[in-house]
Amino acid sequence: MKRLLLLFVCLGLLAGCAGAPAQPAPTPAATPASTPVPEPTATPDPEAAWAEAAAAFRQWLPAQPGFENFSFAVQEGFPYLICVNRAASCVTVYADDGAGQYSLPYMAMVCSGGEDTPLGSFSTPVSYDWRLLSGPCYGQYATRIDGPYLFHSVPYYTQHKDDLEYDQFNQLGTPASLGCIRLAVVDVRWIYENCPIGTPVVIYDDAENPGPMGKPETLYIDPADETLRGWDPTDPDPANPWDDSYLDGTAIRSRAAAADWEAFKNSEAFTQNLTPTDLQGWSHDSAIEGTRG
Structure with a gap:
């Protein structure tokens, strides 16, 4: 009897096991797809783009009326060519490329000309610390271009x-x-100190293209700020109340120009030979009557 009872118990257990639902196999975890790592892109070299644009300019300018005979050949003793785009209010300086051509864009500066600014090619004949201008008013670091026309600072009401x-x-x-x-x-001041008398200058019009380096930004003086408004923010005079961060101005500089500029700022010459703030620095070219502003 005990054996029969044990047999029935075993059979019941087997029946219970057979009726139990099968456990589902565990679902393997999904492996996240790997995110592709982008290849690093090289930073474009602006100097390569500037050189390409300068090459196009050197072909374009001699094709313009009045510039057919212009040459970009380097003139001995003059390391720079100053090109003024009157229509775009931008100056681009070209440097000697070592192969006898002014082909290297060196720096670009924002400027203001006017309707009476002459077009053509010139050589600078004389420069001044201060120059009496029409108005009358005064300009710092003036370099004559031709006749009554000069490079100079924004005018001052007086020679201060x-x-x-x-x-x-x-x-x-x-x-x-x-x-x-x-x-x-x-x-x-850069022109005054780095471009010797006789430096070649070209003034042309191209409203669509300021130059190979582009056109720099401008600075703004708040007319309501009586402390700062009387000073050019970029004047290196120690008395200038503007912050020294403005001393660089907004010029676009090539690597060579930036290195030259930093070396100059760190030299004693940076604060030497500053224009005086009184009439001791006034000079006049008696051979040319009248100077525009």
Whole structure:
């Protein structure tokens, strides 16, 4: 009897096991797809683009009326060619490429010319610390281009660095002068100190293309700020109340120009030979009557 009872128990257990639902096999976890890592892209070299644009400009300019005989050949003793785009209010300086051509875009500066600014090719004949202009008013670091037309700073009401015509400064980058080429102090001083008398200058019109390096931005002077408004923000004079961060101006500089500029800022020459703030620095070219502003 005990054996029969044990047999029935075993059979019941087997029947229960047979009726139990099968456990589902575990679903393997999905493996997330790997995100492709993009290949690093090389940063475009602006100097390569500038050189390409400069090559196109050197072909374009001699094809324009009045410039058929212009040559980009380097003139001995003059390391730079200054090209002024009157229509775009932009100055581009080209440097010697070592192969006898002014083909290297060196720096670009924002400027203001005017309807009376002459077109053509010139050589600078004389320069001045300060120059009496039409108005009368005064300009710092003036370099004559031709006749009554000069490179100079934005005009000052008097021959004092804290008496800037700030409303005229805010027009840099637009046609605003009586014919001269106005620039910020940092830029016109660069011409004054780095471009010897006799430097070749070209003035042309191309409203669509400011130049191979592009057109720099402009700075703004708040007319309501009586502390700052009388000064050009880029004037290196220690008395200038503007922050030193403005001393670089807005010029677009090539690597060579940037290195030269940093070396100059770190030299004693940077704060030497600054234009005086009184009439001691006034000079006059008696051979040429009248100077535009």
